[in-house]
Amino acid sequence: MINQLRKIYSSVKVYKDGSDDLSIDYKWFTTDKNEIIGIRNDELTSKDISLLTTFLSPYNVQFPTPTEAEKNWRKIIFSAELMEEKDWKPSNSFRFVYFSFNKNQIEPVLFKDAIEALFDKQVPILWESEHEGFIIEQQMQEEESISYEQIIDILMSDLYVKINFFVGPYKKDIADITLHYNSLTNVAKRVFLYTNKSVVTYVEAIPFILTKQTEAELRLDISKTILQEYIHDAETIKMIETFLKCNLNLSETAKVLHLHRNSLQYRLERFFDKTGIDIRQFHDAMTVSLALIARK
Structure with a gap:
């Protein structure tokens, strides 16, 4: 794959731990083999970046290393071929919860640690950028869940992080998951323009969605x-x-x-x-x- 990318982007380089710097002149990605590759910013358009992130994970020195669960989620959301193969699927109902906070408020690694401490388990997070992304929450039977209002209160009091959550509905299977994810992304990035609430559910957002059309x-x-x-x-x-x-x-x-x-x-x-x-x-x-x- 790297050789194929080099035919399109001449600046492609592979990061070798300890021997190179993660230059800010490059946009960095991780492959499904956990290789870290970079492409010079001046070779990329926003359309190029959107396309690359469908099969590569954005990488930043501040981002946590993607877990196997996060890699699997990214595959079934962004790869139609792998979705058809159904080589992995979630074991429980799940929902996507969009989050956003101001730039430079907290490093992604610290945010992920804080979320997992609150849920008391590993939680997949798909990062859209260093200050926004999606938490993937799986519904567990007989498990007392923490509310997102409580999470906001804790993050504000302990870490001084002001955050917004857009809570999607639970889904039982991965049918049309790419459409669902893209739809939620569109709504999540707009709904907070119309409300002062810090936590908005999908049901609450329906009037905003319809009015926006x-x-x-x-x-x-x-x-x-x-x-x-x-x-x-x-x-x-x-x-x-x-x-x-x-x-x-x-x-x-x-x-x-x-x-x-x-x-x-x-x-x-x-x-x-x-x-x-x-x-x-x-x-x-x-x-x-x-x-x-x-x-x-």
Whole structure:
């Protein structure tokens, strides 16, 4: 394979431990035989890198050495040929959990160690870059799992790392796994533009996904038509968003907003009188929720 790559990229070099430096002028990859190879950055386009990562693992001196499980996952996700052979498949239901944190907040090796300490076992991680990737969580019977909200709290308090998680749904088999992985990647990299939440599930992201599919002009028209004169009313928008977050619970919303319940009731009725939309009703609330997403 290395000789074939040299026909396309003249700068291909193989790293030999102790005899070479991992120059920053090169993009480094590992092969399925654990060889580390580099190609000069000026020979690569973003399209080249995307193609190479389908059969090579990105390598960085700060990245953990890929485990056998991680190599297998990368094969079944990115190699159609190996998927057909079905020479390896997960033994339990699994889900992909996207994570991202700010650049240079924590080294990948330390992050992986922290995650495995929290799960109390080895956890496959597929790195997209030095600050984002996917945790692959397998569902184990009779095992108490830690929530991703708890993980965030621990990482913040112990390592001062601010992190976001996008939690995918559990899958029982590897059918269409490449499509599923690519779909989650697309959604995960966009959903946090629309929400302040640090942990978002696939189910919660569906409205963002659907809204994103519409044209910008239509999104603008929806938000103006539904929100009407309140589209730029920050106080009313905050009230509605809080009411939706509190699952249409008047008492809980009033508590969060430090309002008397009757005052909140009056404001909701005023919104209904002005727009004809009663967000105390589920279907109206769902429509307004979509309009708020479109507004952003």
